[in-house]
Amino acid sequence: MQRILLLECGPYGRQSRGSRLAQELVERLRERHPQAQLVERDLASEPLPALHAAYADALVAQAPGDDPALRLSEQLIGELENSDCLVIATPMHNFTVPAALKLWIDYVLRIGRSFAATESGKVGLLADRPTFVVVSSGGFYRGEQARQPDFLTPYLRHVLSTIGIHDLEFVHLQGLVRGQEHAETMLAQAREQLAFNPYLAAQGEYS
Numbered sequence: 001m002q003r004i005l006l007l008e009c010g011p012y013g014r015q016s017r018g019s020r021l022a023q024e025l026v027e028r029l030r031e032r033h034p035q036a037q038l039v040e041r042d043l044a045s046e047p048l049p050a051l052h053a054a055y056a057d058a059l060v061a062q063a064p065g066d067d068p069a070l071r072l073s074e075q076l077i078g079e080l081e082n083s084d085c086l087v088i089a090t091p092m093h094n095f096t097v098p099a100a101l102k103l104w105i106d107y108v109l110r111i112g113r114s115f116a117a118t119e120s121g122k123v124g125l126l127a128d129r130p131t132f133v134v135v136s137s138g139g140f141y142r143g144e145q146a147r148q149p150d151f152l153t154p155y156l157r158h159v160l161s162t163i164g165i166h167d168l169e170f171v172h173l174q175g176l177v178r179g180q181e182h183a184e185t186m187l188a189q190a191r192e193q194l195a196f197n198p199y200l201a202a203q204g205e206y207s
C-alpha cells in the first residue's frame with residue numbers, strides 16, 4: 001500500500017464520529033504500511049465548485065483530458081489513480097450522500113475516462129483497491145430499528161463499481177442522535193467489524 005486517499009464529507013470535521021473512526025482506520029493501515037502516504041481531501045470545508053455548462057459540455061462531448069473545463073475533474077481522477085486505498089467518511093444526508101460528496105462523484109465519474117460505455121453496460125476504467133466507507137447517521141436505516149430507507153449504501157456501491165472499485169467495506173455508525181454512550185457502543189461495534197477486514201488483519205498476512 002503506497003498511498004491512501006481519505007475523503008472527508010461531513011460538516012463537523014474532526015468532531016464527527018465518522019471522521020474519528022476513519023482517522024483511526026487510516027492509522028491502523030499506516031501501522032501495517034508505514035511507507036504509505038496519506039492524501040486528505042475535505043469536501044465539506046473546501047467544497048468543490050458547482051458544475052458549470054463548460055464542464056457539462058466537455059463531459060458529454062468526451063472532450064480530451066487537456067480541455068481546461070476538465071482540469072478539476074482530471075485532478076480528482078488523478079488523485080484516485082495515484083492512490084491504492086480509498087477511505088470515505090460520510091454522513092447520511094436525507095437518506096443518501098451529502099451534496100459535497102455528490103459533487104465529487106459528478107467530477108470523477110466521466111464517460112470515456114473513469115468508465116467506458118459498452119453494449120453490456122458501463123465498465124470501470126480505474127484499478128480496484130481496498131476501500132472503506134464509514135457512514136454516520138442520526139437515525140437507523142438498517143436492522144430492526146430502521147425507520148428510513150437507505151439510498152446511500154446501494155448508491156455509493158454502484159457509483160464506485162461503475163469506475164472499477166469493487167473491494168468495499170461499509171461501516172455503519174447509526175443512531176448517533178442518541179448521545180455519547182450510544183455513539184461509543186456503535187464505535188466499538190465498528191472496530192470489532194473492522195478487526196475482521198483482511199487489510200487490517202495481523203501484520204504480514206496481506207501486506
Ligand SMILES: Cc1cc2nc3c(=O)[nH]c(=O)nc-3n(C[C@H](O)[C@H](O)[C@H](O)COP(=O)(O)O)c2cc1C
Pocket residue numbers: 010012015016017018019090091092093094095096136137138139140148176
Ligand atoms: C442536512 C442533514 C440531513 C440529514 N439527514 C439524515 C438522514 O436522512 N438520516 C439520518 O439518519 N440522519 C440524517 N442527518 C443526521 C446526520 O447523519 C448526523 O448528524 C451525522 O451523521 C452525525 O455523524 P457524525 O458525528 O459522524 O458527524 C442529517 C443531518 C443533516 C445536517
